[in-house]
Amino acid sequence: LQAHQIQRLQAKWQKYWAENDTFRAGGAEDVRPRKYVLAMFPYPSGDLHMGHAENYLYSDIVARFWRHRGHNVLNPIGWDSFGLPAENAAIRRGADPREWTYQNIDQQKASFQTYGVSFDWSRELHTSDEEYYRWNQWLFLKLYERGLAYRKKSPVNWCPNDQTVLANEQVVDGRCERCGAEVVKKNLTQWYFRITDYADRLLDDLNQLEGFWPHKVLQMQRNWIGRSVGADVDFVIEGREGAVTVFSTRPDTLHGATFMVVAPDSDLAAELAAGSSEDVRIRFEDYLTQVQKTSEIDRQSADRPKTGVFLDRFAINPVNGERLPIWAADYVLADYGHGAVMAVPAHDQRDLDFARAFDLPVRVVVDTTAPITGALPVIELDEDGVPIEPVEGLDDLHPAKTGIALTGDGRMINSGELNGLSKRNAIARAIEQLEAAGTGRAAKNYRLRDWLISRQRFWGTPIPMLRTQDGDIVPVPEDQLPVRLPSIEGLDLSPKGSSPLGAAESWVRTVDPATGEPALRDPDTMDTFVDSSWYFLRFLSPNSSEVAFDLDEARRWAPIDSYIGGVEHAILHLLYARFITKVLFDMGLIDFTEPFSSLINQGMVILDGAKMSKSKGNLVLFQEELDAYGADALRVGLAFAGPVEDDKDWKDVSTTGAQKFLARALRVAHEVDSPVDVVFDGGDAALRRATHRLLADAPALVEQTKFNVLVARLMELVNAIRKTIDTGAGGSDPAVREAAETLAVMLDLVAPHTAEEIWELLGHEPSVGLVTWRQADPVLLVEDTITCAVQVNGKVRATLEVPAKIGDAALEALVRSDEKVQRALEGKEIVRVIVRAPKIVNFAVKG
Ligand code: ANZ
Numbered sequence: 001l002q003a004h005q006i007q008r009l010q011a012k013w014q015k016y017w018a019e020n021d022t023f024r025a026g027g028a029e030d031v032r033p034r035k036y037v038l039a040m041f042p043y044p045s046g047d048l049h050m051g052h053a054e055n056y057l058y059s060d061i062v063a064r065f066w067r068h069r070g071h072n073v074l075n076p077i078g079w080d081s082f083g084l085p086a087e088n089a090a091i092r093r094g095a096d097p098r099e100w101t102y103q104n105i106d107q108q109k110a111s112f113q114t115y116g117v118s119f120d121w122s123r124e125l126h127t128s129d130e131e132y133y134r135w136n137q138w139l140f141l142k143l144y145e146r147g148l149a150y151r152k153k154s155p156v157n158w159c160p161n162d163q164t165v166l167a168n169e170q171v172v173d174g175r176c177e178r179c180g181a182e183v184v185k186k187n188l189t190q191w192y193f194r195i196t197d198y199a200d201r202l203l204d205d206l207n208q209l210e211g212f213w214p215h216k217v218l219q220m221q222r223n224w225i226g227r228s229v230g231a232d233v234d235f236v237i238e239g240r241e242g243a244v245t246v247f248s249t250r251p252d253t254l255h256g257a258t259f260m261v262v263a264p265d266s267d268l269a270a271e272l273a274a275g276s277s278e279d280v281r282i283r284f285e286d287y288l289t290q291v292q293k294t295s296e297i298d299r300q301s302a303d304r305p306k307t308g309v310f311l312d313r314f315a316i317n318p319v320n321g322e323r324l325p326i327w328a329a330d331y332v333l334a335d336y337g338h339g340a341v342m343a344v345p346a347h348d349q350r351d352l353d354f355a356r357a358f359d360l361p362v363r364v365v366v367d368t369t370a371p372i373t374g375a376l377p378v379i380e381l382d383e384d385g386v387p388i389e390p391v392e393g394l395d396d397l398h399p400a401k402t403g404i405a406l407t408g409d410g411r412m413i414n415s416g417e418l419n420g421l422s423k424r425n426a427i428a429r430a431i432e433q434l435e436a437a438g439t440g441r442a443a444k445n446y447r448l449r450d451w452l453i454s455r456q457r458f459w460g461t462p463i464p465m466l467r468t469q470d471g472d473i474v475p476v477p478e479d480q481l482p483v484r485l486p487s488i489e490g491l492d493l494s495p496k497g498s499s500p501l502g503a504a505e506s507w508v509r510t511v512d513p514a515t516g517e518p519a520l521r522d523p524d525t526m527d528t529f530v531d532s533s534w535y536f537l538r539f540l541s542p543n544s545s546e547v548a549f550d551l552d553e554a555r556r557w558a559p560i561d562s563y564i565g566g567v568e569h570a571i572l573h574l575l576y577a578r579f580i581t582k583v584l585f586d587m588g589l590i591d592f593t594e595p596f597s598s599l600i601n602q603g604m605v606i607l608d609g610a611k612m613s614k615s616k617g618n619l620v621l622f623q624e625e626l627d628a629y630g631a632d633a634l635r636v637g638l639a640f641a642g643p644v645e646d647d648k649d650w651k652d653v654s655t656t657g658a659q660k661f662l663a664r665a666l667r668v669a670h671e672v673d674s675p676v677d678v679v680f681d682g683g684d685a686a687l688r689r690a691t692h693r694l695l696a697d698a699p700a701l702v703e704q705t706k707f708n709v710l711v712a713r714l715m716e717l718v719n720a721i722r723k724t725i726d727t728g729a730g731g732s733d734p735a736v737r738e739a740a741e742t743l744a745v746m747l748d749l750v751a752p753h754t755a756e757e758i759w760e761l762l763g764h765e766p767s768v769g770l771v772t773w774r775q776a777d778p779v780l781l782v783e784d785t786i787t788c789a790v791q792v793n794g795k796v797r798a799t800l801e802v803p804a805k806i807g808d809a810a811l812e813a814l815v816r817s818d819e820k821v822q823r824a825l826e827g828k829e830i831v832r833v834i835v836r837a838p839k840i841v842n843f844a845v846k847g
Pocket residue numbers: 227228247248249250253263331332333334335336337338339340341342343344346347348445
């Protein structure tokens with residue numbers, strides 16, 4: 001086909017789908033079972049790229065598949081249209097972020113239409129529309145009502161040169177990634193969502209998703225939440241009123257604690273230093289200044305040399321009364337656990353590195369050379385619980401010598417009553433002892449932090465909160481939503497650490513609805529992850545001005561059956577969406593607790609093994625490929641290039657090969673020469689078998705996302721049809737029509753325009769996209785067999801009917817189990833077996 005023919009064919013069917021609203025989801029009256037298929041919505045920065053081409057192809061395949069299986073399918077599309085790139089583009093051009101955003105949306109929308117994606121366009125949404133973001137504000141107020149939104153002053157990375165807040169990733173060696181200026185910490189009061197209240201549920205519910213989400217993603221979520229189980233232990237501090245509590249996952253090692261470490265940037269460190277000598281205070285202050293320039297990521301890196309300051313203060317170990325020197329060191333983080341640790345250098349690598357750097361004692365309390373399998377202790381203990389025999393081998397392994405902490409399991413030693421216990425039992429016993437003594441208790445800790453949602457940016461959802469004249473923070477009443485963004489007129493969007501909205505005087509100054517007194521708006525906007533944390537529900541009632549989403553619609557459609565998108569969203573987006581889902585469940589607004597019943601992550605489209613990017617100049621442009629080869633060839637090429645989850649090198653995507661295949665498919669359809677209502681029964685048996693085998697196999701192939709295999713099978717089917725036309729009964733054979741019709745309804749998944757065309761050529765009404773796939777005829781599924789000759793020393797002794805596709809090993813086993821063959825081999829020694837599946841098996845025998 002020529003390019004212009006392809007364009008004409010595309011335009012013809014795209015017009016038909018648009019005019020007939022072919023892919024609009026059925027309403028409440030539609031009794032078919034429902035499927036909600038969703039691709040992660042795009043961010044409108046420029047036109048669609050190859051990553052989008054892949055993502056929306058896969059979701060489209062799944063959506064089309066369920067329609068063919070007789071389902072009422074919802075496959076909506078919208079735009080994640082607030083966010084930084086629009087704002088940056090606006091700053092560069094001195095323009096309104098709105099214009100840039102909506103122009104890009106128009107372009108992307110046109111591209112989606114040309115690509116032939118079967119969206120229900122009636123539900124299109126943009127998160128930057130006030131009809132959408134008013135519901136972000138509503139959601140914020142609901143979280144606020146439930147105590148799940150709160151304000152907190154917290155340190156942020158601040159570049160004094162660029163006058164901007166930096167993310168952790170933008171701080172490199174303590175300097176601003178962009179300008180190289182030294183980054184400092186600055187305290188800002190910001191809004192947080194209390195996601196940590198949901199940490200246990202967010203973690204435990206991942207188990208339900210096992211097998212339905214990629215295992216890797218589940219693991220990433222688990223690590224991000226990072227639950228640790230252990231104990232809080234209270235240490236009395238000399239010269240201080242209250243005890244200091246530390247969190248430890250290894251309370252079993254308390255007898256091995258030889259010092260304590262506090263985070264230099266914690267209030268506790270400042271207080272302990274303040275109570276120490278002048279000399280210590282000065283050294284501490286110097287150290288703190290240095291630490292504040294170090295990013296959290298660097299602080300956690302294992303191979304940095306350990307640094308720290310002795311505070312000349314002492315803690316008392318609750319289990320043995322020993323005095324432990326207290327140090328401030330930056331490998332202990334202020335906002336994890338209690339910002340302080342009991343250091344056990346023999347069994348913790350970071351503590352050991354520190355002990356070796358500052359010459360602190362190392363005491364082994366777990367003999368990791370002792371076997372721990374079996375129910376009984378293997379070490380013999382005396383009455384005091386001390387091993388009778390000296391523990392062999394341990395000497396060589398002493399961490400003070402080797403520099404390697406003994407982190408493995410083993411038997412407790414040097415630990416009083418705990419001696420002889422395994423690690424696990426000793427942990428449990430230690431916690432019991434601490435609880436009995438009132439000096440500790442079982443405790444859990446999470447890596448997960450509360451979700452900071454304030455952004456000092458213009459292009460986002462205004463936070464619907466006010467500061468009254470008395471300094472109170474009060475919500476904007478729900479009936480006054482939305483709080484609209486003001487016009488950009490006169491505002492300077494360039495980053496300066498406070499929101500550009502603060503300068504919109506007439507917008508910021510408002511009245512407190514409760515008192516009529518003047519009040520100020522919160523000038524910050526919300527993190528755009530708030531927008532995407534619930535958009536899948538808005539698709540259910542996109543035009544409602546009454547509710548964020550309709551309860552009955554949610555009951556009908558949600559949760560999402562298949563969610564498809566990139567692995568770059570494996571953590572934050574999915575976690576936030578899961579969190580908000582659970583909050584909405586707790587509010588009684590939905591009846592499910594997990595939003596995405598199954599998740600598909602597509603690989604990347606790369607070029608010569610490298611990620612494509614504008615800056616590298618190695619982009620393959622979506623629009624250019626679309627123009628050159630057409631939507632169907634691009635779709636087939638991508639689908640055929642490899643497994644969904646694998647990265648696909650553009651070099652392996654053959655759009656020309658796909659074009660040839662589609663042309664062959666169209667040609668066989670042209671040659672079908674039998675009436676529409678012909679009875680298939682009498683047709684060519686081999687072709688009928690091929691057709692029905694595909695009817696039987698295709699559903700599982702799609703459900704297992706083996707789209708590349710499905711395309712290969714369609715190619716085989718076209719070849720089989722060609723063969724029957726050319727060398728069999730020709731185009732009038734009913735089997736040819738049957739095969740071509742099957743081709744059309746399946747080709748629709750990947751090449752919908754060509755499929756519609758074939759369907760029409762075969763004399764049917766459109767749309768092929770709504771035709772239910774037929775059941776395979778079991779009679780035609782009986783496997784092909786072939787006659788296998790079994791020889792003994794070259795002479796045929798038996799013949800067997802075997803499956804045509806049998807492999808060597810299976811064939812040999814089958815033949816050996818045959819009675820006739822067994823008789824022929826009786827009393828003989830088999831020297832060699834030669835198997836040529838499926839036709840010949842030869843036994844070379846002696847005797
Ligand atoms: C004593 C001990 C002995 C520890 C031992 C470990 C091994 P996860 O698993 O990551 O939760 N820790 C506690 N608070 C900390 C903080 N704010 N900054 C840095 N480290 C901190 O790690 C928990 C362990 O990390 C705790 O258990 C504590 O060291 C340390 F053989 O206590 B452990």
